[in-house]
Amino acid sequence: MNPPVATPFFFYMLAAVMIIGGILVITRKNAVHSALALITTLLAQAGLYLMLYAPFVAGVQIILYAGGIMVLFLFVIMLISIERNLKERQFNKQWLIGIVAAAALGGLFITVYTTTTKGRVLFPEAGLSYGESDNTQRIASLLFDLHSGTYMFAFEIASLLLLVAIIGAVVMAKKRI
């Protein structure tokens, strides 16, 4: 196993890209620009997954979000007239609640990160035991293995939920089935 190369540099770079992308998503008036910024954020997030030795999750993130869902987003956005959107005043009446919620979430993160209860650290350094070289196999056995498949039920229920959504979309879109 090779030692990781320039880990802090890549972490801060990806984190900065994510934060800037996230800010751009909500500040751009042009919806297509927002969507592109969101794609950048999602790709940087995939990079963070890679840094956490979870290449499978990173690959799925790229395929599903950046390559699949965002393309459909763009497909819809492109059909909207952008010119009218640009002239409209953007409004938001929940900024006060938004700030409180964001501050609360940030405070939670900071407390969790700094708390040590009775000498027990919340995030032990050696908590991660999954190797990069067999990440896919580990995830597969967590999901589907007869003995260690802890998450099989949750996984199947989630896929059932998606199936319901698909059927609902078809029912709503089609007049005659």
Next chain:
Amino acid sequence: MHEFIQYILSYLDSDRTPGGAGNIFWATVYILLVFVGLSVAVICMNWLERKILAHMQVRLGPMRVGPHGLLQPIADAIKLLLKEDIIPAEADAIVFWIAPFIVVLAAFTVFVVVPFGPTHAITDMNIGILFMLGVSSLSVLGIVTAGWASNSHYPLIGALRSSAQMVSYEVAMGLAVVSAIMMTSLGSEGGTLSMIGIVQAQQAQGVWFIFKFFPLGLIAFGIFAIAMVAETNRAPFDLPEAESELTAGFHTEYSGFRWSLFFLAEYSAMIAVSSIAVTLWLGGWLRPFPNTLTGPTWELVFSLIPGITFLFLAGMCFYSTARMPKHPLFRIQTIGLAGFGVALAAIGLILFIQGVRVRIVDIFWFSAKVAGFMYLYIWYRGTFPRYRFDQLMKVGWKILLPTGLTLLILTAVVGMRTELWAQVQEVLHR
């Protein structure tokens, strides 16, 4: 300095990819080699496509620049680089500017995991095939943004078509790929997504996956072969740039250097998806019959083929040289063609050297298989008329998707049966 040389030499004994061994120097060398090799391949493809297509239509194709138009791609490249780079006034300048780079980045990044040989890959990832599918699916973003940013009707329609088409065919493509990945899990090794691992599984099982569980592997390969043409927006699925309906589709407003980036990306994406097909179904770098025709004699025979191929090409060049018109005006062209033949012959002779021969042979077989796919691409373009859009969607969703799903289930059933049968045999023999 001495340590640096030690560092460089230390990799040469390793039997891993430069990325796997963590050697930055050789990884950089491999990246440069792949980049240069790809660019040369794209240039060759440009010439070959025009020539082959011309001969299919009983034309001569480019004949003026260089002997038999050999220098035509270079002339084209110079023209493209010197052309004025126009950004339409009403276009979204930033997105217009970024779009070609997204396409090129996506098309070139996938080559990080393409296995040209057991050690001849930039790196080997645990998620190799997933990485290739994911990153190559990003190229649709570039096409869509290019079409939208042009702020013009034809590009927008091209972009809409391409997003619908690529998302639809990705589904069928994924199903075919999963069926091949399931085949890797048979036997003792256990399944893998790594590109090198997939080829090694084919070697261990002694069969290319196209012939595995006949005809299941063949059908999966067929689905992938159709879907990959649609993914790369090539004829007969070239609706995003259908020139008879949309001028040039999503890149109508592009010119000069930016247009050439789209061109480069299209061809390297074609090579990339062909590499996926070769790796998954055609045994990657494996030569024909690696398990039956063994022994030093066969090894020698098969390792001589790369050199013989180049000598044959050189022979063709010399034959054409002899057939050149004997007019003083054609003297330079004749000399040029003869020189080209000499260069090919020199490459062929270099490939006969023992040290080179052993290292190059897997790269040769991989490239030869990919070249076969490249020829198929040209052949399709010369043969099939373009699909109408509703026909395209029908093929994708109503034919390829159900076939792919059925195939997936059948492969699982047959694979399980094989595994169980092997276990029963084991128990009986005990």
